[in-house]
Structure formats: structure tokens, C-alpha cells
Amino acid sequence: MRLAYYADDFTGATDVLERYTLAGVSAAVFLSPPEPAELAAYPGLECVGIAGSGRIVGIQELEREWLAALSALTGLGAALVQYKVCSTFDSSARVGNIGHALAVGSRALAQDVVPVLGGCPHLGRYCCFGNLFATYGLDGRTYRLDRHPSMSRHPTTPAREADLVRMLASQTSLPVRSLPLPQLEDLDATLATAEPGLLVVDALTDEHVGAFGRSVLGRAQTPYLVAGPSSVAVGVAGLLGRTPLPASTVDPEPATVVLSGSRSPVTAEQLSHAESAGFAVFRTSATGQAVRALRDGVPVIVRAPNDQGHGSGARIRRALAAAARRIHRDGFARRFVVCGGDTSTSVARALGVRSVSMLARLADAVPLCTARLDDGSTIEIAFKGGQMGAPDLLVDAAGSATPAAARSCPG
Structure with a gap:
């Protein structure tokens, strides 16, 4: 190695x-x-x-x-x-x-x-x-x-x-x-x-x-x-002489949850685009409602609380980590997308991720991965830096959405 x-x-x-x-x-x-x-x-x-x-x-x-x-x-x-x-x-x-x-x-x-x-x-x-x-x-x-x-x-x-x-x-x-x-x-x-x-x-x-x-x-x-x-x-x-692999396509997965702690305007546009495409939007305080939406086949966005005071970064990470644990425990989410570099490791640890390997390419620098968890199970997960991706990245991550079922809850 x-x-x-x-x-x-x-x-x-x-x-x-x-x-x-x-x-x-x-x-x-x-x-x-x-x-x-x-x-x-x-x-x-x-x-x-x-x-x-x-x-x-x-x-x-x-x-x-x-x-x-x-x-x-x-x-x-x-x-x-x-x-x-x-x-x-x-x-x-x-x-x-x-x-x-x-x-x-x-x-x-x-x-x-x-x-x-x-x-x-x-x-x-x-x-x-x-x-x-x-x-x-x-x-x-x-x-x-x-x-x-x-x-x-x-x-x-x-x-x-x-x-x-x-x-x-x-x-x-x-x-x-x-x-x-x-x-x-x-x-x-x-x-x-x-x-x-x-x-x-x-x-x-x-x-x-x-x-x-x-x-x-x-x-x-x-x-x-x-x-x-x-x-x-x-x-x-590029110097190792390996045969490059073709980038695999991402299969549709409506049971997708987006957890966002990013304050980047790029991510904000992606979240808005996803909401318009039919994602249900919730704050971390409304995780139970997010689980019910996933159960109904609606992809969801769970956003960080509106918190910008001293120490807010740590509070946002804790809130999103707790939401990730709750959603995963209830078993309806099959694909996770985590937005924000500061958020990513905290959420991964909360989910019990032990290791990941690449499954497919969502966007440049945003691979969809297979994650092995500490309980032996696996999930699909992608980690997106705040500045990365086109406006439709989150919609592409789910593969489809249901506009008629879209709903939003400020929590």
C-alpha cells in the first residue's frame, strides 16, 4: 500500500x-x-x-x-x-x-x-x-x-x-x-x-x-x-498507469434525506431548487415529521436551526448529528446527502460510519459512496462541500421528486 x-x-x-x-x-x-x-x-x-x-x-x-x-x-x-x-x-x-x-x-x-x-x-x-x-x-x-x-x-x-x-x-x-x-x-x-x-x-x-x-x-x-x-x-x-474507470450513473432513490449545515449561497440555491422539485423541508426540531415524509416516499431536507451566535457551529453540528441518528434509526432513509464540510464528519460519526468506498459520481468532488456502519449494515451517502455542485445536484441525488407531495415545515 x-x-x-x-x-x-x-x-x-x-x-x-x-x-x-x-x-x-x-x-x-x-x-x-x-x-x-x-x-x-x-x-x-x-x-x-x-x-x-x-x-x-x-x-x-x-x-x-x-x-x-x-x-x-x-x-x-x-x-x-x-x-x-x-x-x-x-x-x-x-x-x-x-x-x-x-x-x-x-x-x-x-x-x-x-x-x-x-x-x-x-x-x-x-x-x-x-x-x-x-x-x-x-x-x-x-x-x-x-x-x-x-x-x-x-x-x-x-x-x-x-x-x-x-x-x-x-x-x-x-x-x-x-x-x-x-x-x-x-x-x-x-x-x-x-x-x-x-x-x-x-x-x-x-x-x-x-x-x-x-x-x-x-x-x-x-x-x-x-x-x-x-x-x-x-x-x-495520473502517473500510476491504471485504467481509468467510467463514472457510474446514480439510480433514483426517493428515500433520500439531505442534511444541511452549510451557509454557502451555492448550497442555498441547491436547497431552493430541491424544494421547488418536491422535497419536503424541515428544521432539526421537526425530525419526526421528516421521518413520516420519508415513509410516504417524499425526499426530505433537514436544515440546521437559524443560529448564528457564538458557538453556533458546534450547536448546528450537534443538532444535525442528532437528526441523522433519529432518521437512520427509524429505517426509512436509504440515501443520505450531507451538505457542509464543517458538518460532514460530525454527521458521519453520528450515523456510525466506519468506512466508505465510491459507488457513483454525483458531481465533481461529490461522489455517492457505500458506507459500512459499526453495526455491520451499509447505507448510501454523499458528502458535499458548500461550494460544490450545480443547482440541480440534490434533485439528481434523489433521482426524482414528487412536486405534488412537497411540503415545508419551519420547525
Whole structure:
């Protein structure tokens, strides 16, 4: 097993899972370091991912979780280990501290230079001279990250700085440097001779991503740490010589429940589109009514409470996790879609998810997965980042809806 990664939320973990699976690489994601029996359920596994909660926790909890994952992944024989971050580098000094996590990993592996891929072109994320730009799903325009209409207003980690060198330097005592596009051809030599610290590498195109993949894969003879979004997997997977898999279609499933903690305008449009198409909408306080709608064959949306005060993120996650447990316990939901990176890991844990593998592709970076639960059963589940997907994504996830049966309850 040569490839491994730790993702700081579940949406990111399944994004990488999709990249490797579609490239023909056998991959699975676990919620904690996997036991031998769990690994045995996936014969021929080439890539192991661990979905963590690093994006929403403080430094001490992040360090404990990350070091446990890193130890487990290197113990499985992984030569290349990715610290997977959101493509918009959601992070702050207090919550989801990427710089600190990479410093911890660097010390644990005694690795002087940690390369960080800044761009993720296939998702509309571009890094140029160390500055990150992101395309906005509602208007199709590309903004510098600190001026992005959604990410600059993120409820947990608003983007205040687009310069990844400055952002990461504010989070760690390690030196942080960049390798701009004009010097990208020197990446191999730079990795071999650079002073210790973090090296942010520009990427605007798939060719830049491929160059990064070649350089880091060539250095992965012993456990080697890299960081970045799912473009790291894109760059690496293309070099492995596997036969790409066709993306499977999603079968209709009216017994679909959407659990949304996302405040992204992109998700808001998707929720509105789904409601217009016949989904019944409930707050977490009306979970019982949501169960009855599912029993009647109506797909449902369960939304987070209107809570934007101090600590609201944690309250929203707890409310959605409790709703997920109740709905699953009653047995009428056969497919779950979880919206929001901050929400994803909490809901997965509440459902008792132990591992997931890709089943089909809903949208770019939003695979539909088969999840194995701790009681031995399985469910279908997708984890959607707030910025991901077209307006009809949730309708596509259910395959159909019944407008005449649509109803809404504010809870």
C-alpha cells in the first residue's frame, strides 16, 4: 500500500477518494485508523484515507488526531502521505490550523521540506505567485480568495488572506516560502536543496499539477509528507498507469434525506431548487415529521436551526448529528446527502460510519459512496462541500421528486 492521506473533513476525504477511484486506484476512507478486519473488507486496497475533524477543532485536538492518523498510515507502509486540506485552505490560527499540522508532521517524519500544492484547477482554484484565487459557483467569476463572495464570509474560518505564504506563516514558526510558476521546472532541485520549512507551489493548469505529482512521487521512497487539496491526488494518480474507470450513473432513490449545515449561497440555491422539485423541508426540531415524509416516499431536507451566535457551529453540528441518528434509526432513509464540510464528519460519526468506498459520481468532488456502519449494515451517502455542485445536484441525488407531495415545515 503506497498511498495514504489524512483529510481534515469528510467532504475532502471523499473528494480524494473520487480522484483515485476514477483513476483506477483501489481506495477506501476510514473514520479512524483502520483495524486489520476493516482493511480485509477491501481486498487489493492501494490507498487508505482517514477522514478527520481537523478543520473544526483547536490545535491540541488536531495534533492528537493527526499524529494518530500519521502513525497508522505510515505503519501500513504508505510511502506518500497527503495532509488533505480544503481547496480554499479553510484554516485559522485557532481552528483547523494547517501550518501547525504540517509542522507537527514534518517533525514526526524528520522531513525538512514539506511541499504544499496551492492550486486545484479541476475545481476552479488557482495559485499564482503564492496567491489563491477561487471560482464562485453562482456567477462563474474567479476571485482572489480574500475577496471571494462566499469564502471571505465563511462562518468558521473566513478568508482574510489570499497569500498562502503569509497565511501559513501566521500559523507556524516554520519558514514558509513559495515556488512561483516561472520556477516550477526547478521543483525537483528545490525540494532537494531548499532550506527547511513549507514550500507553497503554484498551479494554474493540469500540467502544473502533473509536474508536482511527478516530483513528490519520485521522492516517496520512505514516508514522505505533502499537503494540498485533491489536486495532489490528480497529479499522482495520473502517473500510476491504471485504467481509468467510467463514472457510474446514480439510480433514483426517493428515500433520500439531505442534511444541511452549510451557509454557502451555492448550497442555498441547491436547497431552493430541491424544494421547488418536491422535497419536503424541515428544521432539526421537526425530525419526526421528516421521518413520516420519508415513509410516504417524499425526499426530505433537514436544515440546521437559524443560529448564528457564538458557538453556533458546534450547536448546528450537534443538532444535525442528532437528526441523522433519529432518521437512520427509524429505517426509512436509504440515501443520505450531507451538505457542509464543517458538518460532514460530525454527521458521519453520528450515523456510525466506519468506512466508505465510491459507488457513483454525483458531481465533481461529490461522489455517492457505500458506507459500512459499526453495526455491520451499509447505507448510501454523499458528502458535499458548500461550494460544490450545480443547482440541480440534490434533485439528481434523489433521482426524482414528487412536486405534488412537497411540503415545508419551519420547525
